[in-house]
Amino acid sequence: MRYDCIIIGAGVAGLTAGIRCAKEGLHTAIISSGMSALHFSSGSIDLLGYRDNAVVYKPFEAIDQLTGTIAQHPYTKCGKPLIIEALLFFKQECEQQGLFLFDNGNLNHFHVTTLGTLKPTYFSQRSVFNEDVYSRFKAMKKIVIINFEGYRDFHPQLAAAQLSKHSLFANCEIVAKQIEMPQLQDDGKYPHEFRSIDIARIFEKEANIEKIADLIRLAAKDADFVVMPAVMGITNFNQIHNKLQSRTRLLVYEVPTLPPSILGMRIDNALKSRFAELGGVYIAGDKVVRADITDDVVNAIYTNSHPENPMEAQCYILSTGSFFSGGLVSEFDNMYEPIFKLKLHHEPERNKWYNQNFFHRDSHAFLQYGVLTDESLRPYDSNNNIIQNLYCSGAIMAHYNPIKEGCGSGVAISTGYKAAGQIINLLKRMS
Amino acid sequence: MKTLEAEVIVIGGGATGCGVLRDCTLRGIDAILIEKNDIASGTTGRNHGLLHSGARYAVRDLESATECIKENRILKKIAWHCIEPTGGLFVTLPEDDPNYHNRLLEACRFAGIDAKEISVKKALSIEPNCNPNILSAIWVPDGTIDPFRLTSANILDSIERGAHVFTHTQVERIMLKQNQVIGVQCYDKTAGEYLEIYAPIIVNASGVWGQHICKTAGIELKMFPSKGSMVIIDYRINNVVVNRCRVPSDGDIIVPGDTVSLIGTTSRKIPYDTIDELVVDDDEIDVLLSDGEKLIPNVSRARVLRAYCGVRPLIAVSGEMDGRDISRGVVLIDHKERDNVQGLITIAGGKLMTYRLMAEMTTDLIAKKLGNSKRCLTYKIPLPGSEKRVGYTKKIKYFSGIPNSVVGSTHYRHGERVHNILSLKKRNYGLICECEMVTLGEVEYAIKNLKVNDIVDLRRRTRIGMGPCQGELCAYRAAGLFTEFGDFTPDESTKLLMDFLEERFKGVKPVLWGDGLREFEFTYWIYQGLFGLGLVEDNNT
Numbered sequence: 009m010r011y012d013c014i015i016i017g018a019g020v021a022g023l024t025a026g027i028r029c030a031k032e033g034l035h036t037a038i039i040s041s042g043m044s045a046l047h048f049s050s051g052s053i054d055l056l057g058y059r060d061n062a063v064v065y066k067p068f069e070a071i072d073q074l075t076g077t078i079a080q081h082p083y084t085k086c087g088k089p090l091i092i093e094a095l096l097f098f099k100q101e102c103e104q105q106g107l108f109l110f111d112n113g114n115l116n117h118f119h120v121t122t123l124g125t126l127k128p129t130y131f132s133q134r135s136v137f138n139e140d141v142y143s144r145f146k147a148m149k150k151i152v153i154i155n156f157e158g159y160r161d162f163h164p165q166l167a168a169a170q171l172s173k174h175s176l177f178a179n180c181e182i183v184a185k186q187i188e189m190p191q192l193q194d195d196g197k198y199p200h201e202f203r204s205i206d207i208a209r210i211f212e213k214e215a216n217i218e219k220i221a222d223l224i225r226l227a228a229k230d231a232d233f234v235v236m237p238a239v240m241g242i243t244n245f246n247q248i249h250n251k252l253q254s255r256t257r258l259l260v261y262e263v264p265t266l267p268p269s270i271l272g273m274r275i276d277n278a279l280k281s282r283f284a285e286l287g288g289v290y291i292a293g294d295k296v297v298r299a300d301i302t303d304d305v306v307n308a309i310y311t312n313s314h315p316e317n318p319m320e321a322q323c324y325i326l327s328t329g330s331f332f333s334g335g336l337v338s339e340f341d342n343m344y345e346p347i348f349k350l351k352l353h354h355e356p357e358r359n360k361w362y363n364q365n366f367f368h369r370d371s372h373a374f375l376q377y378g379v380l381t382d383e384s385l386r387p388y389d390s391n392n393n394i395i396q397n398l399y400c401s402g403a404i405m406a407h408y409n410p411i412k413e414g415c416g417s418g419v420a421i422s423t424g425y426k427a428a429g430q431i432i433n434l435l436k437r438m439s
Numbered sequence: 440m441k442t443l444e445a446e447v448i449v450i451g452g453g454a455t456g457c458g459v460l461r462d463c464t465l466r467g468i469d470a471i472l473i474e475k476n477d478i479a480s481g482t483t484g485r486n487h488g489l490l491h492s493g494a495r496y497a498v499r500d501l502e503s504a505t506e507c508i509k510e511n512r513i514l515k516k517i518a519w520h521c522i523e524p525t526g527g528l529f530v531t532l533p534e535d536d537p538n539y540h541n542r543l544l545e546a547c548r549f550a551g552i553d554a555k556e557i558s559v560k561k562a563l564s565i566e567p568n569c570n571p572n573i574l575s576a577i578w579v580p581d582g583t584i585d586p587f588r589l590t591s592a593n594i595l596d597s598i599e600r601g602a603h604v605f606t607h608t609q610v611e612r613i614m615l616k617q618n619q620v621i622g623v624q625c626y627d628k629t630a631g632e633y634l635e636i637y638a639p640i641i642v643n644a645s646g647v648w649g650q651h652i653c654k655t656a657g658i659e660l661k662m663f664p665s666k667g668s669m670v671i672i673d674y675r676i677n678n679v680v681v682n683r684c685r686v687p688s689d690g691d692i693i694v695p696g697d698t699v700s701l702i703g704t705t706s707r708k709i710p711y712d713t714i715d716e717l718v719v720d721d722d723e724i725d726v727l728l729s730d731g732e733k734l735i736p737n738v739s740r741a742r743v744l745r746a747y748c749g750v751r752p753l754i755a756v757s758g759e760m761d762g763r764d765i766s767r768g769v770v771l772i773d774h775k776e777r778d779n780v781q782g783l784i785t786i787a788g789g790k791l792m793t794y795r796l797m798a799e800m801t802t803d804l805i806a807k808k809l810g811n812s813k814r815c816l817t818y819k820i821p822l823p824g825s826e827k828r829v830g831y832t833k834k835i836k837y838f839s840g841i842p843n844s845v846v847g848s849t850h851y852r853h854g855e856r857v858h859n860i861l862s863l864k865k866r867n868y869g870l871i872c873e874c875e876m877v878t879l880g881e882v883e884y885a886i887k888n889l890k891v892n893d894i895v896d897l898r899r900r901t902r903i904g905m906g907p908c909q910g911e912l913c914a915y916r917a918a919g920l921f922t923e924f925g926d927f928t929p930d931e932s933t934k935l936l937m938d939f940l941e942e943r944f945k946g947v948k949p950v951l952w953g954d955g956l957r958e959f960e961f962t963y964w965i966y967q968g969l970f971g972l973g974l975v976e977d978n979n980t
Contacts, residue, residue, distance in 0.1 A: 050969050125971035160869060163919030169929030264969060266912055332960040338952045359721055362951050366944040367937065367973035411968040
């Protein structure tokens, strides 16, 4: 089987690239080794939240500055017009699957975290931040933050205390409430098995929604606004959200929780479904282990399950993520990219990889390590030659710190979109 | 200012100080203990957790070896829930002096340690991961001991018998009236207040920090701090303690403990003024891993979880010497004899193994000074948790309905006190820390009963956050429970969470590669990326 394009890795970067390629009619496969970082994410799409430790309010202006100063940054390689195009593309493709994203035009907006801090982001799901919330944010008098008894991955009292410190809520009463959901207790399960997914499944049963809505209403009767952990279902979340709001006659709003992230799973589902709908081939649970390269061209790749059968394509995209996802590997005295043995940007001495404190203001150096690429996102091999038909996207790329800059998803979307565009153009020229 | 009175003040909440407190309390002496951080947070909690048979000292220090084997037998009775009697091996590598084997056997015989030569084949069947090229092997009654549990049990028993304990309280100075001590001035860091405690007898059991304590009374006492570093392997790769059969040196012991194994230790002399800022050096890690590799091949390829170090409290009686050369024997100083200061006693040197004996010697001296004629009972009265020994299977049956793994872990950590912790309410046994099977009930019990001031203390009582993920999810879960079960505001709980992650990172960063780096990236992603925890202080301003 020969593809036009094989994408290794199914995170935001790989799926964005896959959708774009498939939409152009390319015969596209994505190989996924497991759950992507979306399952651990906030479910909001951060574009550029911080520059030099200061909050960014106008991300596109900040991107202009950044691309003017940091030549190696993935955003510089993409350029602002392409980033804007990529974001719009991503938003529309998600909408195709019924996942609506809120944005604030030229501005970042702030979503409330598990802990009650406010974080700048660009897209949020409608149940997380929407026009209603936006317009009433400053006039709120009472916010109730609720949790469900037995769920250990959200502490409303910590969130309430943190949120109330913010000047936006200076005149607002913020209280924490626990709700006992009978469904949670009667399941016959051990309570330590309750994770966000278990509660989301309770929400997904239509018969439960009204009962839960009434409990929320009871706990938050005089509030303007209810904040709850993000467990409003994985698939039919729009209906659940609407029903909860109409029955409680309150604004109900989700905040991300400890993993697994229901919000992230919704995006993951939407992107995967969209890719399948466009005719893409999704290969789950297999891992690419090596590649066959001659004269700077990748001929084939081999996977764990099929170590002898090559998978071939005209072009390849590498979007295997950073260390956490296995895209980069570190050892006692070494770092490498395991599939193609690409040239990396990193310090050789391991004591340079980190800073002295966990919460050091300069974050940690290893988060910026990764694969070096040219302007078209093609990587270099260990002999400093560009590999002609391989493109990189997402967290495997060097020269940006997704957490410190608050730009992980934005870079993934932009570079995934750009990598796909490069391949589309190349194949067009060839035919 | 708050003032208190007692017969005895014990300074230092390590094993020795807590042992003295308990011994006093059992003899009806009214005692107060003061610790500047948490109990077992100094040298006590920073060793390899070896229940010595004494064999490691037998060749060079017969006295220490004899003390070890005696205490080994006592501790197995009074503190069985803190101990795993795994047994241990001394193996000779091809590069080692083959004669040491016989010298060790002979020395053990003198010290009364039941050491026996076993065949290489037998040794490898006991410890299949051991280097197959060993030339000879000796079996000894080594084991493992949990220093946190042991110290905590001493404290718990003392408190239940009426003693008072102040943790996170710093002694500012010893107060004197002419040549007689009359008490201490201290600062309670948690409450943010000063207090004065009056007593005619003060025991300086603050280990290497004792030099400073003595100085506040105008006494010079010279310590020679020697740093020992260890690395923790994230799997229990050995069944029994594996020692190298040679003169003790760096990287020659691997101790299994709970869910992990430890490679120990290095020995480096350090300046006294650095004892509060110890760091593990990169080259120490290199030595420990490469020498550990000789005992158990491939150990360095297993995931390394943490590295940490402690400081040995050695008092040199004459001249400066190398850390390993100074006797680890017990030093009991009556400062009335030495410095003409009445009522002050320093107990130092020794080892975790001999904490009870050291406490007995100290309390004998206290009793003599007070005219108390009661005899020491600590060698026979079991510690809380070790009251009676009931098997795992019986406990599982008793708590049927609660998952076996939860009952097993709680019983393993708290012995008979499992009955004060577990209940059939579902909420009680909901898991907070999956790695170490720590339940909500155990956290509640610890916060309410075991002198827990923060998540770091909680870790020492329950093992929360000590497993493979190093507090990735449980740190947040536990933080919230401090608001529920303790006297903490939500803001304080959030601060505890930050402090805990910083504390865990200290041990993670020297070994930040491989899966450890992946795990850290994930943890950082959650707490900084998802939570914005590092922004909390920015947010406040």
